[in-house]
Amino acid sequence: MRTLFGALQRIRRLRQHERWTRRQLDAFRTDALRQLRDYACARSPFYQQFHHGLTERPLRELPVLTKAMLMAHFDDLVTDRAVRLEAVRNHVAQSTDGGLFLDRYRVTATSGSSGRPGFFLFSEPEWLMVIASFARGQEWSGAKVSFLRRRRMATVASVSPWHMSSQVSATARTWWTPSIRLPASDSLERIVHRLNVWQPHQLIAYASMARILAAEQCAGRLHIFPEQVFVSSEVLTDETRRRAKEAWGDEPYNQYGATETADIAAEHHGCRRMHLFEDLVIAEAVDEQYRPVPPGEYGAKVLVTTLFSRTQPLIRYELDDCVRLSSEGCLCGLPFAVLDGIQGRVEDTLRLPAASGGRVTVEPLVFSEVMDVLPVSGWQVIHEADDSLTVLLSGVRDGFSGEALRGRLAQALAEHGASVSQVKVQQVPAIPKTSGGKAPLVTAHRGTGNSAR
Ligand SMILES: [Zn+2]
Numbered sequence: 001m002r003t004l005f006g007a008l009q010r011i012r013r014l015r016q017h018e019r020w021t022r023r024q025l026d027a028f029r030t031d032a033l034r035q036l037r038d039y040a041c042a043r044s045p046f047y048q049q050f051h052h053g054l055t056e057r058p059l060r061e062l063p064v065l066t067k068a069m070l071m072a073h074f075d076d077l078v079t080d081r082a083v084r085l086e087a088v089r090n091h092v093a094q095s096t097d098g099g100l101f102l103d104r105y106r107v108t109a110t111s112g113s114s115g116r117p118g119f120f121l122f123s124e125p126e127w128l129m130v131i132a133s134f135a136r137g138q139e140w141s142g143a144k145v146s147f148l149r150r151r152r153m154a155t156v157a158s159v160s161p162w163h164m165s166s167q168v169s170a171t172a173r174t175w176w177t178p179s180i181r182l183p184a185s186d187s188l189e190r191i192v193h194r195l196n197v198w199q200p201h202q203l204i205a206y207a208s209m210a211r212i213l214a215a216e217q218c219a220g221r222l223h224i225f226p227e228q229v230f231v232s233s234e235v236l237t238d239e240t241r242r243r244a245k246e247a248w249g250d251e252p253y254n255q256y257g258a259t260e261t262a263d264i265a266a267e268h269h270g271c272r273r274m275h276l277f278e279d280l281v282i283a284e285a286v287d288e289q290y291r292p293v294p295p296g297e298y299g300a301k302v303l304v305t306t307l308f309s310r311t312q313p314l315i316r317y318e319l320d321d322c323v324r325l326s327s328e329g330c331l332c333g334l335p336f337a338v339l340d341g342i343q344g345r346v347e348d349t350l351r352l353p354a355a356s357g358g359r360v361t362v363e364p365l366v367f368s369e370v371m372d373v374l375p376v377s378g379w380q381v382i383h384e385a386d387d388s389l390t391v392l393l394s395g396v397r398d399g400f401s402g403e404a405l406r407g408r409l410a411q412a413l414a415e416h417g418a419s420v421s422q423v424k425v426q427q428v429p430a431i432p433k434t435s436g437g438k439a440p441l442v443t444a445h446r447g448t449g450n451s452a453r
Helices: 002-017 022-043 045-050 067-072 085-094 124-139 164-175 188-198 207-218 238-248 364-371 402-415
Strands: 106-109 119-122 153-157 179-183 202-206 228-232 253-257 263-268 273-276 281-286 301-306 317-319 322-325 338-343 350-353 359-362 378-383 389-394 423-427 442-444
Touching: 002 124, 022 045, 022 301, 067 317, 085 106, 085 119, 106 124, 106 164, 119 124, 124 164, 124 228, 124 253, 124 263, 153 164, 153 188, 153 207, 164 179, 179 188, 188 207, 202 207, 207 228, 207 238, 207 378, 228 238, 253 338, 263 281, 273 338, 281 322, 301 322, 364 378, 364 402, 364 442, 389 402, 402 423
Parallel strands: 153 179, 153 202, 202 228, 228 253, 378 442, 389 423
Antiparallel strands: 106 119, 253 263, 263 273, 281 301, 301 317, 322 338, 350 359, 378 389
């Protein structure tokens, strides 16, 4: 009960922040950042060294913290001297239910698909803030979080108990939301069957899965009537929005979160744009050399500073996401900046042969603009080791022409200065998923010279 009350308090506090002026928000952020930096330097031997002599320098002049550094200095970085990385590893290896570490810390882990997994610890006050951030993301769809109205929720995602959203739904399930979690890597028939039985009021899925489920609904195999659909982790294209609307009457709400932090941004029903949770996280869009990228342009990475982090302070921590901040404010009245583009880390930005020699970077959106208008239910572009592209298509309907597709792709690539040796088009029963159940739209095989993600 105490924790439930604590979460409610924070949800209410976050609601108040939404009515702040920009000036109030900036003052809060300045203060919260100072407190975080003071805390980190007082309690973390790592930060004492890392930020030595920089105490009075602005945030943008502090060094960037990578996952590799964080994991290499884990024991010194955390602010509780009783925490040891080895013990966290053992806990995650031995406990199958995602239980508390040292009876007081929630643990989340990155999948390790891009190297060794990272571990992240949250004390109870920190965890309540994470819960409040997710509640805010939900409320922004117009569905007020209420302990009186119990909505059934279904999540189709990774079922690792250490996934941030697993930990959040475990907490929510205990408190107020009857929910089921289906592995996105499961067979489509089984996912559809279980959703039909469960009849969720709210559906949460990777964007690629939402798109597949929308097709199932339109084909008459899936019969669910969610009031809201939330998607995350992958690029949400206009076409996926359109298909979900066709299936369920409304577009999905896009959300952006990270296992390392909390929810970072969410789409608001008032304006249908994503706003950053700037009272919880400072997010800097930067290029490959960590130089700031102006609003209106995509960065290569995001540096996040989690203002409420204390157990494991995150200050300018590097995430591999490409985001674009809007240069304009929003008329909806929220004081938070608009995030008007996001290309998640699941999608690979390809480094293709340039027509003029060398290599050129091609963003996933270049492909979705061509692929999304095809009469197919799913697609995936694979950059092969020999620099050719393989296009996988599922659920191909009448009116599809492989020749026309090859032509349009070649043209789109030429417009971006790229030229590939060959485009193979292959029809498949279903788009293959990663072990975590994601189906990235654009992916690169190892050995193609693309940056590892
Ligand atoms: Zn807005």
